Amino acid sequence: MxxxxxxxxxxxxxxxxxxxxxxxxxxxxxSETDEIPExxxxxxxxxxxxxxxxxxEFGGLGVTMEEEVNIAFELGHTSPAxxxxxxxxxxxxxxxxxxxxxxxxxxTYLPRLASGDILGAFCLTEPDSGxxxxxxxxxxxxxxxxxxxxGTKRYITxxxxxxxxxxxxxxxxxxxxxxxxxxxxxxxxxKGITIGKxxxxxxxxxxxxADVIFDNVRVPASAxxxxxxxxxxKTAMKVLDKGRLHIAAIAVGAAERVLEDxxxxxxxxxxxxxxxxxxxxxxxxxxxxxxxxxxxKCMVLDAARKRDEGLDVSTEASCAKMFATEMCSRVADKxxxxxxxxxxxxxxxxxxxxxxxxxxxxxxxTTQIQQVIISRNMIREAEA
Amino acid sequence: xxxLVAVKRVIDYNVKIRVKPDHTDVDLTNVKMAMNPFCExxxxxxxxxxxxxxxxxxxxxxxxxxxxxxxxxxxxxxxADRAIHVETDERVESLAxxxxxxAVVDEEQPDLVILGKQAIDTDNNQTGQMLAALSxxxxxxxxxxxxxxxGVEDGYVRVTxxxxxxxxxxxLKLPAVVTTxxxxxxxxxxxxxxxxxxxxxxxxxxxxxxxxxxxSSGLELLKVETPAExxxxxxxxSVDELIDKLKNExxxx
Ligand SMILES: Cc1cc2nc3c(=O)[nH]c(=O)nc-3n(C[C@H](O)[C@H](O)[C@H](O)COP(=O)(O)OP(=O)(O)OC[C@H]3O[C@@H](n4cnc5c(N)ncnc54)[C@H](O)[C@@H]3O)c2cc1C
Ligand SMILES: Cc1cc2nc3c(=O)[nH]c(=O)nc-3n(C[C@H](O)[C@H](O)[C@H](O)COP(=O)(O)OP(=O)(O)OC[C@H]3O[C@@H](n4cnc5c(N)ncnc54)[C@H](O)[C@@H]3O)c2cc1C
Numbered sequence: 001m002x003x004x005x006x007x008x009x010x011x012x013x014x015x016x017x018x019x020x021x022x023x024x025x026x027x028x029x030x031s032e033t034d035e036i037p038e039x040x041x042x043x044x045x046x047x048x049x050x051x052x053x054x055x056x057e058f059g060g061l062g063v064t065m066e067e068e069v070n071i072a073f074e075l076g077h078t079s080p081a082x083x084x085x086x087x088x089x090x091x092x093x094x095x096x097x098x099x100x101x102x103x104x105x106x107x108t109y110l111p112r113l114a115s116g117d118i119l120g121a122f123c124l125t126e127p128d129s130g131x132x133x134x135x136x137x138x139x140x141x142x143x144x145x146x147x148x149x150x151g152t153k154r155y156i157t158x159x160x161x162x163x164x165x166x167x168x169x170x171x172x173x174x175x176x177x178x179x180x181x182x183x184x185x186x187x188x189x190x191k192g193i194t195i196g197k198x199x200x201x202x203x204x205x206x207x208x209x210a211d212v213i214f215d216n217v218r219v220p221a222s223a224x225x226x227x228x229x230x231x232x233x234k235t236a237m238k239v240l241d242k243g244r245l246h247i248a249a250i251a252v253g254a255a256e257r258v259l260e261d262x263x264x265x266x267x268x269x270x271x272x273x274x275x276x277x278x279x280x281x282x283x284x285x286x287x288x289x290x291x292x293x294x295x296x297k298c299m300v301l302d303a304a305r306k307r308d309e310g311l312d313v314s315t316e317a318s319c320a321k322m323f324a325t326e327m328c329s330r331v332a333d334k335x336x337x338x339x340x341x342x343x344x345x346x347x348x349x350x351x352x353x354x355x356x357x358x359x360x361x362x363x364x365x366t367t368q369i370q371q372v373i374i375s376r377n378m379i380r381e382a383e384a
Numbered sequence: 385x386x387x388l389v390a391v392k393r394v395i396d397y398n399v400k401i402r403v404k405p406d407h408t409d410v411d412l413t414n415v416k417m418a419m420n421p422f423c424e425x426x427x428x429x430x431x432x433x434x435x436x437x438x439x440x441x442x443x444x445x446x447x448x449x450x451x452x453x454x455x456x457x458x459x460x461x462x463x464a465d466r467a468i469h470v471e472t473d474e475r476v477e478s479l480a481x482x483x484x485x486x487a488v489v490d491e492e493q494p495d496l497v498i499l500g501k502q503a504i505d506t507d508n509n510q511t512g513q514m515l516a517a518l519s520x521x522x523x524x525x526x527x528x529x530x531x532x533x534x535g536v537e538d539g540y541v542r543v544t545x546x547x548x549x550x551x552x553x554x555x556l557k558l559p560a561v562v563t564t565x566x567x568x569x570x571x572x573x574x575x576x577x578x579x580x581x582x583x584x585x586x587x588x589x590x591x592x593x594x595x596x597x598x599x600s601s602g603l604e605l606l607k608v609e610t611p612a613e614x615x616x617x618x619x620x621x622s623v624d625e626l627i628d629k630l631k632n633e634x635x636x637x
Contacts (some may be wrong), residue, residue: 004583006453006454006457006583007457007579007580007582007583008457009454010457010461010579011576011579011580013418014458014459014461014573014574014576014579015576017573018573022397022573043573046573047573047574047575047576047600048575048576048577049576051577052576056577056580059577059578061577061580064395065445084593099487
């Protein structure tokens with residue numbers, strides 16, 4: 001649902017200009033220094049990019065899902081590192097509080113997340129618990145009016161910059177699965193928290209992940225999201241469910257960018273006395289990419305609209321995430337191919353995108369986990 | 385102080401212009417439109433004057449089709465307080481725009497009118513000058529600086545103008561007309577929450593008839609053509625060959 005077409009158009013134009021004029025020219029710098037420059041962060045704060053999904057009453061834009069994916073299509077056009085920096089506040093770092101938090105938790109944290117004053121990060125994955133998130137081992141033991149958290153979280157996006165963590169931990173050791181898990185909001189400056197050194201990643205330089213180690217971290221009972229035990233895994237799954245459409249939309253945007261770069265290259269590069277875009281084998285790659293991007297875009301928009309209508313889109317969102325992210329890697333691979341040797345050289349953005357987009361198929365549920373979700377839903381429906 | 389800012393809806397500067405096959409005009413179907421870049425600078429200057437406490441109210445105005453309201457909303461998102469849309473689907477030439485703006489000036493009585501020095505579609509560079517003449521206001525065109533206070537007499541604005549070979553400063557008695565050049569300022573990006581709020585700001589619609597201005601044109605557009613394609617150059621082997629070609633082929637020596 002788009003609430004007002006004209007307003008949306010202005011919003012998208014404004015974001016697009018910002019991306020084209022302020023972000024794309026700085027991509028190489030970000031990739032080389034592995035840092036997003038402070039002036040860009042402050043511009044992103046000024047524009048209000050940290051609060052896209054947070055409701056207006058807390059200082060955000062309160063975009064609908066359809067509006068959000070349209071914005072994400074645009075954001076996908078530049079280095080995913082920029083998106084990652086604002087991504088957790090608009091996604092996994094805030095949604096838990098937004099969906100299941102108490103009024104006090106919402107009014108305490110959401111305005112600061114919306115303004116970009118603090119970054120939020122999401123701590124689910126552990127060294128021995130990734131796809132099988134329900135097996136997580138981090139514990140939160142009740143002690144009077146407090147909980148004491150112990151455990152290690154892995155690959156946590158924006159951990160080195162975060163002001164708060166949404167932490168999934170086991171409050172009931174007797175229940176091994178999902179029902180023993182609760183979600184907490186933990187300030188990053190609490191005693192006992194250590195942030196590991198930044199992971200060295202394949203791509204998305206400028207976006208940082210690290211371990212977050214909790215060593216007897218004492219938090220008040222009021223830090224429990226929704227002040228309810230045993231529903232933390234549900235909260236985490238709801239968070240990821242919404243995030244899937246966002247990631248799918250980013251993948252569509254990134255594929256569009258790669259294809260634009262590749263088309264431009266093909267129309268300029270001459271071999272055998274002609275531009276290579278004259279060759280049907282190149283045209284085949286361009287056309288296949290175009291069609292796949294279009295298909296993924298339609299899926300994302302359809303699922304987003306259905307979600308705005310209040311329908312359960314678990315299957316659609318997983319289909320979209322799986323298809324769009326796999327499609328993006330195929331388009332990036334063809335993009336490198338169209339660039340020839342240049343596609344393997346860092347001077348061309350396509351080399352960087354090829355590595356950057358690989359992540360989309362791994363996090364917030366691997367492709368295989370999406371397959372598991374989709375088929376499980378199919379079987380469940382058929383049985384009903 | 386009240387500031388009136390004029391904005392125009394034009395083809396986005398990133399778009400590659402296409403001419404209609406029958407050469408009657410530029411092809412606008414499915415073409416991305418945007419605020420004229422010089423008008424963006426005009427809006428930015430007005431907003432800065434308001435931030436400095438010099439301006440108290442900013443009114444944005446445009447002349448154009450219904451869709452031009454998008455550019456007014458953008459101006460509102462950037463900081464204009466209200467907007468006036470003079471709605472017409474006609475092709476309106478500079479003089480008619482100046483007359484319409486004059487009518488708005490008569491109604492609004494602004495202390496300062498800021499316009500772009502030209503619009504990137506027709507590049508006429510005359511609306512501001514015509515408005516100044518019609519309304520009897522002083523004009524500071526091609527502004528690279530607009531100053532109030534700071535040694536400038538009350539009731540005046542000092543405009544630094546970019547002219548061939550240098551800068552010229554003029555003091556204009558208010559109300560006055562200023563047209564913006566590229567170096568006046570660097571427009572900001574609209575804050576996204578302000579874009580959402582812009583919808584709630586007042587936008588009034590007028591018609592040329594109600595303002596008593598006939599927009600009918602004194603000009604007839606005969607033909608539009610794309611610029612001639614640049615022919616490929618040649619490399620010459622020596623100075624002698626160059627001189628020979630200039631003499632005998634180009635016949636300029
Ligand atoms: C850059 C980056 C940022 C991240 N950010 C965050 C973050 O902010 N917060 C957070 O909590 N986590 C984050 N993660 C973690 C991410 O969500 C996990 O890496 C992901 O869920 C996969 O888990 P894993 O790495 O343990 O892989 P594993 O679960 O060990 O998977 C290994 C392989 O086995 C397959 N597999 C596993 N189970 C099944 C099954 N049942 N059926 C079929 N195949 C299966 C997987 O698909 C995969 O191919 C991030 C990861 C990266 C790389
Ligand atoms: C790391 C690296 C090491 C290298 N080492 C060496 C080396 O040691 N010595 C050396 O001489 N070279 C070397 N090269 C160059 C390499 O061999 C070329 O990059 C390769 O031959 C492709 O040429 P190109 O890059 O000019 O791409 P292009 O020829 O411009 O190709 C661009 C795209 O157009 C396609 N294409 C071109 N012509 C046609 C056609 N007629 N029909 C259909 N499609 C077409 C190509 O398949 C490709 O997809 C190296 C390159 C790299 C990246």
